[in-house]
Amino acid sequence: MIATTGSDEAARQPGTNEGWSSRSAFILAAVGSAVGLGNMWRFPAEAGANGGGAFVLFYILCVVLIGLPVLLSETLIGRHGQASAPESVRRMAAESGKSRHWDALASIGVLGAFIVLSFYCVVGGWVLYYVGAFAQDLVTTGLTGGAFQGRPAEEVEALLPGLFGNGGLMVALQVVFLLITLYFVARGVSGGIEFVATWLMPAFFILFLAITVYGAFTGGFAEAVTYLFSFEPERLTGPVMLAAVGQAFFSLSLGVAGMITYGSYVGRDVNLAGTSTIIAGADTAVALIAGLCIFPIVFAAGLEPNAGPALMFQSLPRAFQDMPVGSLIGLLFFVMVFFAALTSSVSLLEAPTAWVKDKFEMSRVAATMCVSAGALLLGALAALSFNTLEAWHPLDGMSLFADMGVFDILDTVTSKVLMPIGAILTSIFVGWIASRRLIDAENGLNGGLHKFWLFLVRWLCPLALTAILLVGIFPSLTD
Ligand code: PHE
Helix, strand or coil, X not given: CECCCCCCCCCCCCCCCCCCCCHHHHHHHHHHHHCCHHHHHHHHHHHHHCXXXXXXHHHHHHHHXXXXXXXHHHHHHHHHHCCCHHHHHXXXXXXXXXXXXXXXXXXXXXXXXXXXXXXXHHHHHXXXXXXXXXXXXXXHHCCCCCCCCCCCHHHHHCHHHHHHCCHHHHHHHHHHHHHHHHHHHHCXXXXXXXXXXXXXXXXXXXXXXXXHHHHHHCCCHHHHHHHHHCCXXXXXXXXXXXXXXXXXXXXXXXXXXXXXXXXXXXXXXXXXXXXXXXXXHHHHHHHHHHHHHHXXXXXXXXXXXXXXXXXXXXXXXXXXXXXXXXXXXHHXXXXXXXXXXXXXXXXXXXXXXXXXXXXXXXXXXXXXXXXXXXXXXXXXXXXXXXXXXXCCCXXXXXHHHXXXXXXXXXXXXXXXXXXXXXXXXXXXXXXXXXXXXXXXXXXXXXXXXXXXHHHHHHHHHHHHHHHXXXXXXXXXXXX
16 A cells, blocks of 8 residues: 655755755656657567567567566665765665665666767757758748648658768757757756656647647547557567567666756655656557657558667658657657656756765866766767767677767667666665664555565566676577
């Protein structure tokens, strides 16, 4: 049974750390962190590339049995410590009489957040590019007919390779996206991060539902439902399972200290089990609905569902060509994705910023600038790996990164190495190392659910995640 929360207002401990103004502000910010390109771009692409239903059902299982327990573990560490992620772990370890070096779990996470931030802004830049392309199209062709009228489908598909070929533009868009993120993080937790979440998340949900309902009427809906939810057990292979767990972690923003950091701004009276359930539920619902938003449009246009990462940036714009008022729908779609991406990138910047601020006793603005400068440089290398630096595969000597440019290396090192390690250590720390008294006081669970959660955190999460880590690093293990 989940214990009841106190008042809705989060009672902050004065003088400890910055904080959310209310429980609902925390929920919106955390849902904002979770809902992002992972849901809109990665989830439909992964589901499509991995055969639909089997992936989707296993994904849901991973969210419930692994994602949710780790999410609760991360937020409770943060809430207990009321400081940046590594400092929060250190405090909990010290109070439990354990080594302060457990803070490594959060340091790995902070590094992971920084790396994800750097390539996330590159993709954020692509989203901005499509916002611009559809806005321009709306101005030139108006509301009649589909998007990009009179232009052959190949030309619309060529927008993405066209952008990839222009390194300068890619870096410029990446920088714009990063600067917008920086602006809100520099303004602080309640003044900036919470502001973005409380305005953009409701706007996101309205656009999202409107486009999904509209897409459902353009045909292809029944086909999409069958595709996403028909379970064919023989399709549930090792690589599909691996893709599903990795996606669940990325989508819930786990393993990179982001949720520890957001948890550190939560008041003592908030029931973390309840809020974690809401956050994971909302994130999963958005991922599933994103599938029901994108696939009907793709099917109605007679396109293939397995285009992978190109699904959102190539198949969908092409599908908008056949859709009534396609330019407007396309514009609204990419504006909505931009909102989702921004509330996530803000959390990615916040985790390393909070650490730099604590560690070097810097002001928030200075800390934000330092982290952003680093992310800009690394991100620029990632952006240029699509063009100028295409042939540069710096880690060719390591089999995990063979033949990869910087963008793919950053993606792989975070999703296959840092995120699983961060999450394994988190579950071991909460399940075995930290004092039960501290954990029990924070987690908001009792009775059978408490026991079940403890079982998942102690056994299932570390074991399943270790298997995933090993298979991710040594793919030959599944042969
Ligand atoms: N969860 C975000 C998404 O789905 C990405 C993210 C990962 C954000 C890790 C913060 C931390 O897009």
